[in-house]
Amino acid sequence: MLEVKGLTGGYHNKAVLDSVSFDVHKGELFGILGPNGSGKTTLLSMLSGVLDYKGGSVRISGRDLKDYSSKQLAQVIAVLPQHSSLAFSYTVKETVSLGRYAHQSGWFHSWSAEDESNVQRVMEQTGVADFQDLHFDRLSGGERQRVLLAQALAQEPEILFLDEPTNHLDLSYQKDLLDLMRKMAKEQKLTVISIFHDLNLAGLYCDRLMLLEKGRIQVVDVPNEVLQQERIQGVYHTTIEKHPHPALPKPQMFIVPEKHGQDTIPLEIDDSYLTVGFEMIQLKSPIPLRTMSSGVTGSGTGWHKYFVNRHVHHGYDCEDHHVEMADYLTTHGFEPQETVGMMTAVFLDTVASKLLRAEDFSVFIIVTAGVGNAIDASLADRHSWSSAPGTINTWIFVNGHLAEEAYIHSIVTATEAKVKALHDLHVMDKVTNTCATGTSTDSMLIAATQRGAKLQYAGTITPLGKLISRGVYDCTVEALTNNRKRIEEL
Numbered sequence: 001m002l003e004v005k006g007l008t009g010g011y012h013n014k015a016v017l018d019s020v021s022f023d024v025h026k027g028e029l030f031g032i033l034g035p036n037g038s039g040k041t042t043l044l045s046m047l048s049g050v051l052d053y054k055g056g057s058v059r060i061s062g063r064d065l066k067d068y069s070s071k072q073l074a075q076v077i078a079v080l081p082q083h084s085s086l087a088f089s090y091t092v093k094e095t096v097s098l099g100r101y102a103h104q105s106g107w108f109h110s111w112s113a114e115d116e117s118n119v120q121r122v123m124e125q126t127g128v129a130d131f132q133d134l135h136f137d138r139l140s141g142g143e144r145q146r147v148l149l150a151q152a153l154a155q156e157p158e159i160l161f162l163d164e165p166t167n168h169l170d171l172s173y174q175k176d177l178l179d180l181m182r183k184m185a186k187e188q189k190l191t192v193i194s195i196f197h198d199l200n201l202a203g204l205y206c207d208r209l210m211l212l213e214k215g216r217i218q219v220v221d222v223p224n225e226v227l228q229q230e231r232i233q234g235v236y237h238t239t240i241e242k243h244p245h246p247a248l249p250k251p252q253m254f255i256v257p258e259k260h261g262q263d264t265i266p267l268e269i270d271d272s273y274l275t276v277g278f279e280m281i282q283l284k285s286p287i288p289l290r291t292m293s294s295g296v297t298g299s300g301t302g303w304h305k306y307f308v309n310r311h312v313h314h315g316y317d318c319e320d321h322h323v324e325m326a327d328y329l330t331t332h333g334f335e336p337q338e339t340v341g342m343m344t345a346v347f348l349d350t351v352a353s354k355l356l357r358a359e360d361f362s363v364f365i366i367v368t369a370g371v372g373n374a375i376d377a378s379l380a381d382r383h384s385w386s387s388a389p390g391t392i393n394t395w396i397f398v399n400g401h402l403a404e405e406a407y408i409h410s411i412v413t414a415t416e417a418k419v420k421a422l423h424d425l426h427v428m429d430k431v432t433n434t435c436a437t438g439t440s441t442d443s444m445l446i447a448a449t450q451r452g453a454k455l456q457y458a459g460t461i462t463p464l465g466k467l468i469s470r471g472v473y474d475c476t477v478e479a480l481t482n483n484r485k486r487i488e489e490l
């Protein structure tokens, strides 16, 4: 659809673009990225015939851009510029109708039924039909943006150029605009070429991205390849982190603000933050901790300040334990969004906890362990679904800065240590009469202060892994022993 070869040029004596070459296919949503001043708008101006270029070529549908008359060009391309103002004040409908100019002929052209239905359709699509009789200059920035998009669509172009189209739009209209662009690209084969400053939106919606740096192409590829952490940091000269989108296989880049003063002071989570009661064990951290857990609330990854291990009766049963637990936390003064909440039927005074220190970091471990429903994982299929309750809840607080992978290592290491504790205490699966490896409802939490020593790994023989192994093993043995004694006393 669009072939750009060796495009070179700029303004007067100032060279901006240096030998830029790329192709865009029909029906593609193509994003142009780059820091301020890298030449994005200059490139768009050249591609849309507004700015002349010194060298190279631009071909649209196989024909050189310079061979198109301005009217022919208006039938093929439309532009939604970054900043627009109108010389005269038209109504919204009149403004949109200007887009039909390219399809009208002669001096005294008449307004056809086709023109009318086209204008009404694009006003509906962009959500401006309701205020079509209002004057353009009375509209908000976002409303104007949508009216100008409607005008561009009324042109029925084959290629639509957009310069930061979401600039003035609120969250919902950003999504609507880009959903519409993608729909038109896929269903009507409209080719959309758009400049983006928001890397995440570009990554979510575009088929391919082109990254410009100082007037040259750094890379053209699919979003996952272009949005590499090191590449973006290098081109934009700032610290960012790349993470997967929670719902889609798309990359998302996050700005990481500079840390100041108090945010950098190391903090040690230990038993001074812990309260053991009859009804709940609670740990209140003075700062949010980065967590990975299988709690009833606060599960998955997140940031949490409060940690609750709640005692429930053996016969605890309710329709929706997530809702019930959130209600319980709220009633007891905890904000569920900030709390990792777990449940256990064991008596909480059987809890075991231990602080273990290495040279520049430490680990605080807390375990409650009941094994009424001990299970051998290798023979789990022999168990019926409804078994007696019994749970091992393991909390691991790391006073250090954990890498993402170290969270997974920590869970693996802690699980291995727990299994060994069960083995050494001869905990048996009553159904299979073999050694148990855990219970059917065990839960785990890894929470880190993300301050102080960087801890990349937590496998069993790493410095962190050694503390977790020792601590989880000792605490599980102690908690199980306490629990056995407690049951004997009853």
Ligand SMILES: Nc1ncnc2c1ncn2[C@@H]1O[C@H](COP(=O)(O)OP(=O)(O)OP(=O)(O)O)[C@@H](O)[C@H]1O
Pocket: 011, 014, 016, 034, 035, 036, 037, 038, 039, 040, 041, 042, 043
């Ligand atoms: N009309 C002009 N006359 C002279 N120089 C210009 C003109 N327009 C832009 N430039 C210069 O060309 C370079 C590229 O500008 P351009 O607007 O293409 O960058 P951009 O990547 O779109 O930047 P931004 O992200 O800030 O919009 C800049 O150094 C800019 O100062």
